[in-house]
Amino acid sequence: MDPWWIDAIKGFLIINIVLVCFAYTTWLERKLLSRMQGRFGPNRAGPFGLLQPIADLVKLVRKEAFMPMSASAKLYIAAPILSTFTALLAFAVIPFGAGWHIWKWDVSGVVVDAPISLVLIFALGSLGVYGFIIGGWASDSKYSTLGAMRTCAQLVSYEVSLALAVLGVVIQAGTLNLSEIVHQQGTQFWFFGPQFVGLVVFFLAGTAETSRPPFDLPEGDTEIVAGYHTEYSGMRWGLFQMSEYVHMITLSALGVTLFFGGWHGPWAPLGPLWFFLKLLVVVFLFIWMRASLPRLRYDQLMRFGWKILLPVATLNAFITALVVVAVN
Amino acid sequence: MANELIPATLKGFAVTFREIFKKPITQQYPEVKRPVYPRFRGRHQLHLHANGLEKCVGCSLCAAACPSDCIRVVADENTADNRVSAGERYARIYEINLSRCIFCGYCELACPFDAITLGNEYEISEYSRDDLIYTKDMLLGRPVKKIPVADPSIYDTPVPYYKTHS
Numbered sequence: 001m002d003p004w005w006i007d008a009i010k011g012f013l014i015i016n017i018v019l020v021c022f023a024y025t026t027w028l029e030r031k032l033l034s035r036m037q038g039r040f041g042p043n044r045a046g047p048f049g050l051l052q053p054i055a056d057l058v059k060l061v062r063k064e065a066f067m068p069m070s071a072s073a074k075l076y077i078a079a080p081i082l083s084t085f086t087a088l089l090a091f092a093v094i095p096f097g098a099g100w101h102i103w104k105w106d107v108s109g110v111v112v113d114a115p116i117s118l119v120l121i122f123a124l125g126s127l128g129v130y131g132f133i134i135g136g137w138a139s140d141s142k143y144s145t146l147g148a149m150r151t152c153a154q155l156v157s158y159e160v161s162l163a164l165a166v167l168g169v170v171i172q173a174g175t176l177n178l179s180e181i182v183h184q185q186g187t188q189f190w191f192f193g194p195q196f197v198g199l200v201v202f203f204l205a206g207t208a209e210t211s212r213p214p215f216d217l218p219e220g221d222t223e224i225v226a227g228y229h230t231e232y233s234g235m236r237w238g239l240f241q242m243s244e245y246v247h248m249i250t251l252s253a254l255g256v257t258l259f260f261g262g263w264h265g266p267w268a269p270l271g272p273l274w275f276f277l278k279l280l281v282v283v284f285l286f287i288w289m290r291a292s293l294p295r296l297r298y299d300q301l302m303r304f305g306w307k308i309l310l311p312v313a314t315l316n317a318f319i320t321a322l323v324v325v326a327v328n
Numbered sequence: 329m330a331n332e333l334i335p336a337t338l339k340g341f342a343v344t345f346r347e348i349f350k351k352p353i354t355q356q357y358p359e360v361k362r363p364v365y366p367r368f369r370g371r372h373q374l375h376l377h378a379n380g381l382e383k384c385v386g387c388s389l390c391a392a393a394c395p396s397d398c399i400r401v402v403a404d405e406n407t408a409d410n411r412v413s414a415g416e417r418y419a420r421i422y423e424i425n426l427s428r429c430i431f432c433g434y435c436e437l438a439c440p441f442d443a444i445t446l447g448n449e450y451e452i453s454e455y456s457r458d459d460l461i462y463t464k465d466m467l468l469g470r471p472v473k474k475i476p477v478a479d480p481s482i483y484d485t486p487v488p489y490y491k492t493h494s
Contacts (some may be wrong), residue, residue, distance in 0.1 A: 036344040040352045291344045293337070 003105070010111050011092065018091050018318045021279075022245045023053035029287050036176040063234040068140055080232065080239035085129025087246040093117035094253045095179045097263050097271040109263065109271070110179055117178045118170065120165055121254060125209065129155050130216070131243065136228030147227025150298075151211065151218035157305040158208035158215075164313035165201035168320040169258045178254075182262035192259040197316040199259045201250055203285075208253065208305065212286055216291035217301055219243065238305035252282035279282040366480040369431045369446040372424055374467040382468070384422065385415035385445035393438035395494055398428035415441075422464040427457050448475040 012271030027042065027049065034041030042049030067076055079122045095282065114120055136148020169191050185191060192199050208215035219227030229240045256262060256278040263272035294303065331426050355362060364370070375383045386403030404420035412418035436445045449471045 008455060032348065035348045035350075038347060038353050040354050040356070061383065101348065288341065291338045 004050050006107055010107070011055060014091060014096075014111055015088055016028050017225065018088065018246060018249060019242075021249055022220075022242055023057070025283055026056070026241075027053050028283070029290070032284070032287045036288075038216065044167040057238070059175075060235050060238040065234040065236055068231050072138045072140070072142040075134050077236070079131050079138060080229075080236045080243070081131075081184045082087030082134065083243040084239045086124045086131065087250065090121050090128075090250045091246070091253065091262035093120055093178055094250065094257055095182050095262055096253075096275050098269075101199050108179075113177070113179055116176045118176045118181075121168075121250070122159070125247070126155075126159065128243065128247065130158060131240075132228045135181075135232070135240065139228070139231035141231040143224045143226070144228050146224050149219050150220075150224075151228055154208060154215065154217060154301065157302065158205045158309070160188065161201055161227050161305060161309040161313045162205040162209055164310070164317050165198045165205060166258060167313075167317040168195045168198040171317065171320050171324050178259075179255050181266065182257055185261040186264040190261040190264075192260065195259060195320070196217070198311060198320075199255070201313045201316065202255060202259070205305075205309055205313075207286065207289065210244065210251055210286075211231060212248060213290040214295050215301060216295055217298060220295055222295075248260065248286060249279070249283065251278050255282055342494070361476055363476040363478040364448050365478055368448050368450070368477070369433050370475070371426065371447050371449040371452050371471070372429075372435070372467055373423065373445050373447040373471070374464065375443055376468070377436040379399070381411065382413040382418060383441045384439075385441060385443070386417045386419035386422075387415050388439065389440065390435035390444055393434040395432060395434060396428045396430050398425040399420065399423070399435060400425075418471045419464060422467065424462045424467065425460065426452055426462055427460040447471055448477055449473055450475070 030052070031041040031049065037086045042052040045051040045055045055272055067107040092111040095110040095113075097110040099106065101107075111118075127150055132155075133148045134152045136146075136151065139145075169181065170176060172191060172194065173184050175181060175184075181191075219229070224230070231241060241279065253275075256275060260278050263271050263275040377383055386401055387399045388403065391397075391399040391401050400421065400423045401419050402421035403417045406412060406416060406418050431446060433446050434440075444467075451473055452460070
């Protein structure tokens with residue numbers, strides 16, 4: 001175990017790195033999305049628009065924080081804080097390196113090495129849903145309530161498939177500890193091979209979990225303005241946006257950890273750099289999907305979730321269990 | 329349908345990926361200015377005769393034709409020692425409130441002396457509404473900004489299209 005202050009330093013560093021990653025994910029998304037649509041994207045603030053996230057932050061912080069008169073103030077303010085808090089917290093259990101020996105301390109490559117870290121991530125993800133539901137309800141607006149209901153229905157439906165998709169990896173590795181899962185992948189093979197079905201289900205359900213297009217029904221702009229955060233403005237809106245992007249980054253990190261060997265690389269022991277590169281590829285996939293696919297209709301979303309994804313995920317977990325039992 | 333779904337989706341992904349490496353087609357406005365059409369209706373322009381006298385005689389027909397009522401003309405008599413226009417009277421005050429103008433061009437149609445025309449200038453935003461009231465001196469002056477105009481021989485047909493093609 002590390003002394004408490006090493007944990008504190010690691011936590012501080014990781015939170016800041018994740019926040020910078022969030023800021024530049026928005027930049028990357030806007031830039032790539034524009035290129036895919038034949039536009040330039042942000043190119044005014046700094047070279048290649050690289051200062052755009054900072055300009056956005058300054059704009060959001062200085063903006064008037066509007067609140068509807070009939071909103072319930074306490075919940076309205078608490079909702080974005082809750083969702084951002086849980087989104088950032090989930091990154092604590094993601095292992096990003098092998099651990100180092102610095103001077104006379106052993107520093108592990110993860111902030112909190114919990115034995116049930118995978119369950120913790122899912123628990124925090126479920127808690128984060130409260131932020132969206134409370135935010136949508138406390139705004140006292142029809143669009144917000146509709147968005148919150150959609151978020152609720154969608155996240156509940158797809159969380160099942162997501163958990164079942166991960167179950168295959170858990171059965172194969174025989175542990176819920178993410179560091180242990182990464183270690184196993186370092187010594188034998190990466191799990192995306194034997195768990196390919198699990199990977200596909202994980203990616204699709206993860207897209208729905210983070211309500212990214214084509215599963216962006218909770219905030220389908222053409223139908224319900226912006227969903228649960230319709231009535232939010234300024235940095236409160238920014239916090240919701242932040243939680244959404246951090247969710248996406250955490251989920252990509254989880255995918256990399258579970259299926260692509262975490263910080264292990266095919267050659268050259270670069271540690272965290274490999275992790276970062278893989279993360280970038282997964283985030284690129286998310287953006288690419290956003291540019292290529294149209295939004296699902298609500299009934300299609302439900303049908304896809306319950307009738308296709310869930311049976312496939314269940315079957316995958318079941319077969320994995322059978323094979324593991326047969327081999328042992 | 330289902331066996332077409334996946335190839336079709338992948339095709340869509342290929343299209344978006346290919347687009348990343350293409351040059352965006354956006355024209356970056358303040359740096360690149362697209363030439364306006366020769367008949368583009370921009371900021372108004374008052375004209376002078378070759379001998380330096382104003383063409384405007386202060387008849388107020390433009391003000392009467394204006395649907396948004398943004399032209400104000402106050403006429404005065406020309407005298408022997410103060411000859412401003414070629415006619416009997418001249419416009420002592422000629423103001424156009426460009427924050428109300430809709431650039432319909434009715435004023436130039438109404439004018440019997442071709443004294444007012446709509447020019448090509450379109451970058452006329454100001455920080456104050458007062459600055460958008462153009463006085464006679466401003467309207468008589470040449471445009472400050474250089475606006476690229478497309479070649480009239482390409483776009484400006486002397487005989488209207490509908491007369492030759494109907």
